[in-house]
Amino acid sequence: MGPLLVLAMLSYTIRRLLVAIPTILLLIVACFFLMHVAPGGPFTSERPLPEAVLANIEARYGLDQPLWKQLWDYLTNIVVHFDFGPSFKFKDRDVNDIIAHGFPISLTYGFLAFLAASIVGIALGVAAAIRHNTWIDYFAVCLGVAAQALPNFIMGPILILTFTLWLGLLPGGGWNGGQWQYLVMPVIALSTSYMGSIARITRSSMLEILHSNFIRTARAKGLPEYLIIWRHALKPTLLPVISYLGPVFVYVLTGSVFVDIYFSTGGLGQSYVSSALSRDYAVLLGVTILYGALTVIVNLLTDLAYAWFDPKIRY
Amino acid sequence: MRDARDRFLRNKAAIACMAVLFLIVVFVLVGPQFSQWSNEEIDWDALGDIQTMGAPSLESGHYFGTDELGRDLFARTIQATGTSLLVGLIGSAMALILGTAWGVIAGYVGGRTDNIMMRLVDILLAIPTTLVIILILIIAGRSFVALFVALGAVSWLTMARIVRAQTLALKNREFIEAARAGGVSETMIVFRHILPNLFGVVIVYASLLIPEMILSESFISFLGLGISEPYTSLGALIAQGAGTMAYGTLWQLLFPLFFYVAIILTMFFIGDGLRDALDPKDR
């Protein structure tokens, strides 16, 4: 990359950041208000507390302040200290603790599942397109279709049924510090359906590229097939795939909500759903904002990767 | 249009799927006539010994067996299938109406309006969809209406984006310019030229949204946040079946799973067939 290119990429990055940051801030504000219109606070759900006690608790969490003040405090705490405040339910843990405990777990197998889905999916899609109308192609197409009907919460029971109950090969749940036996099934359960769609997208994109004029030119130059695929066809093929990978990463992370519960990994999803059921808005809000911000950042990275791949939009 | 129908009719997979889907709908409508139990009734005889008494059998009238609480799975599956189909239809219909309107206005008016409208969509899209649905269900309570609102609230966003992109492309086509040169007013252009040309894309996307809606609803139900008892949906049934499969009551998983997979696959093939038929370039 020449210096000019670096400069162009840099300015592109900065401009995208200038859009991303207000988006995240707006997101925080929107979620904040959404939570506050929700009926019933965390302390009203159980047996009614005496007036004084309630006021006391509300004061402790700053809920007696005017709404804009609460929002301002909340916002500055996040931006300045990266602090999401205390949990409403657990007296000794704040939201940061809960995230710090659960998120690395969700992220670990989420990321592994993402890698598995992209690598296998792309490889399968490319193979299917190159060997168009052969058994590899049919296999990829079938997998792509089947994957649509096998989201993680269907894959989970199927996997447990096979590997734990019938074959007795893998433990049915838990985390155990991330030992591989405990990772296999969550990763497969999370990745299968995205693997299928990535293979589908790659295949149709590759087929289209292989029919394009510049591939004809490459053939007319006498290049061997592997060079045509590797040097000329692969990059443009991956463009639509890349723009799909960003959302997939986010889906995989949120999809972990199910996997966390089903395989009892102790990941963030478990805390999320339990906080949802117990109306622990602080946790709910914190996790939603975390995922939202992550989405914005992943989208940003996707766009940058896209720009790096395609010389035409680097402006 | 005539071509599109011919192309669709030539697509054997799509036609077969239409037939299967039709059978499922018939099953949902006619099935209750043959059911010997209602979906709420508890078969006290079976409750004690689900593994043997609750197994699928013609004699006991539990064609699909019973669930953990001794309720008839046949009746519950019918009710759940109906719910899932309804969720898919209504969710995608809401997406269709809201998304199309939003996208057409943003795309056709353009400029600042477009910017603001699409920025809003971007922000909403940044909140992961499952979280949005969970949030809405928590806030508004677990009811049919809240469920539809939640599904509609997330599904229209992508639709709006697709419609906007299509509108932008259409807006610069020469036939729009020709209409303008022919004195057709802007509103008329939208109704007479833009909307009919969006039809193909919108229908295709809406049909692909149906299985997605069913998926989302199942996911939510699986987590225990969906429609509340005694109503049920396929996702909830699958969740219950998956929870008890270790005790040898596999039918509790397999019957709902079969209907679920059948619906998703048929809807998917039908959507695909529609895309090939209506939008042959986009293969």
Place this chain on the structure above:
Amino acid sequence: MSVLNVQNLCVHFDTSDGVIESVKDISFKIEKGQCLGIVGESGSGKSQSFLAAMGLLAKNGSASGAVQLDGQEILNSPISSLNKLRGKDVGMIFQDPLTALTPHLKIGQQMTEVLHVHTSHSRSDARRHCLDWLQRVRIPDAEKRLNQYPHELSGGMRQRVMIAMAMLCSPKLLIADEPTTALDVTVQAEVLDLISELQEEQGTAVALITHDMGVVARMCDYVQVMRLGKFVEEGPVDSVFENPSHEYTQQLLQAMPRIDATHPIKVQSTPNLLLDAKDIKVHFPFKVGGHLFSRSVPLRAVDGVSFTLNEGETLGIVGESGCGKSTLARALIRLIEPTSGDVSWLGKNLTQLDKNAMTQARRDLQIVFQDPFASLDPRMTISDSIAEPLRTFRPELTSRERRELVQDMMNRVGLDASMTNRYPHELSGGQNQRVGIARAMINKPKLIICDEAVSALDVSIQAQILELLKKLQAEFGMSLLFISHDLSVVKEISDRVMVLYLGRIVELGSSTDVCTNPAHPYTQALISAVPIPDPKLERSRERIRLTDELSSPLDPKAFLRFLPSKIDSNEIDYVPKLSEVAPGHFVAEHDNVV
């Protein structure tokens, strides 16, 4: 021995509608150093026969017969042995140079890989060799181009890169498939000159596939006329052009408008002023810089154009891509709002009218577009499309009256009544263009703007549409603004011609004056670049060449390209004036040296 010897070549395609025979039993030879022209209209199978010979057919295609390259049989040989020939013994260039180059690879990479595959050049040798060839095809700043991506080059430069790439290994045969169709006429002239130079210098045999009889006349020694997959006529160029024996060849030659033809001038009885455009400007904001703080500069698409149009007159507007001719047309009827200027139409100032008044005025101002498919709503039947202006302007009509009017108009433009309920995709390009004309004519407007209305059509269809326009004009007496990049077509139909360059008029006058006595150097270059379908004349003509390609309208100096003295004296903003060199013949100020 012939370089290429094709015997009984047939090409079939397996499609869902059954087997399609696209090339039917053709045979031909190309000798060393010879240029063979294969001429035919779209769908005649001319490209497919060469793709078949080189094994480049689509997967559902199959070929039979025999093809020998230098005596060696190559048809249907395995890809690995074909790969040794492609790019080495046979170079190929294709029609659209933008899509024919890989978008994400630099020019240098795309060129050197040919040498890596076919020769044992070292890295630096290969690069030097490529640079050498880029210079030979006269690309300015060749060194810099090696590190650029295709989208950073202009269309003409891309085609030169394609040629340089095809010539890298000094092939025995160069297959040029419509190499200049997507290019401007002055660029076309240069690319053609380049190909014939290489043919002479290197002794390369050239197979030139084209639809343009003029290009054949300029380039080829021998010609094969192809129609519906068969050769209908063949022979040395001179004799085929002089004495075309097959009916189809005669048709092709007749249909081709010639810039050197003479037309009877229409006699204008009453020069009634219809339209008076004064100093029209259309500027678009254009972002430059592209970095953190981009600024916007005005792109002067149309920059001060004034002209008049009389009742029943045809004014031709000609210019190359980017000269602003289509923008001007749209600005006149306010499909694009002009930045400044006045359009006086029957005494009213169009630019001042409010929305309703403008809509009313549009009844008499109609436009026909370039792409007949794109300009019709694909979801409307053609009769609905034709009837649309009636629904707007004459809502009082009953549907029966409307149907009758539509039927009558369809009849007049040569559309069969049975087509009433057809959709655009069911009709051919020519028929769709008739629909477009019928729609424009249905309210009997006073002016019709034809924006490249025949450019997308085959020559024979083009001739029919031109005839139709003339016939309708004689019948209804409307005026025409006829816009085209093709000077010979414009001349064929226009009373007066206006030549645009970068949004400004360079010459305006009667069509005979402008075409036979061009006064401005740009017009001269344009005319001399237009190929004439007459081999003898074409070879003896003197060419006036412009030194470089059409420059960017963002470069202020570009406007003064024909007035370098003002650049030298640093008057960058100077606007060349129009002067009347003969009655009604206006020419923009220019220096005599180009």
